[in-house]
Amino acid sequence: MGIADSFREKAEQAVDKIGADRVKDGVEKAGDKLDDATGGKYAEHVDKGQNAASDYIDRMDDDPRQ
Template identity: 45%
Template sequence: MGLLDKVKDLANKHDDKVDQGLEKVGDQIDTRTGGKFAQHVDKGVDEAQRRTGSGDTVQ
């Protein structure tokens, strides 16, 4: 099993933690940019969460 496969497997097993981390990163970007790109950041976070594990687990 290659490194990329191991990373994908971990992301799938810990989808809730990955989604929480992505939310925190998005919030940090919003804070640092003064929310100027909030709509784009939210869209990117949502898409990243959709692609990890079984989907977005953060409400």
């Protein structure tokens, strides 16, 4: 299982348990902490990851098959 598969599985579990908004808040906070820890050196990459995660969570939350 790759990192993307692992993220998907954990995201689905978290959304089911606490809701999409709280999961997206957690992703945002984690990215901000990473930016702080690296002095913003990788901010562009972190932001891209945060946006991708948020978009995925939105699509997953809107999926009627779940």
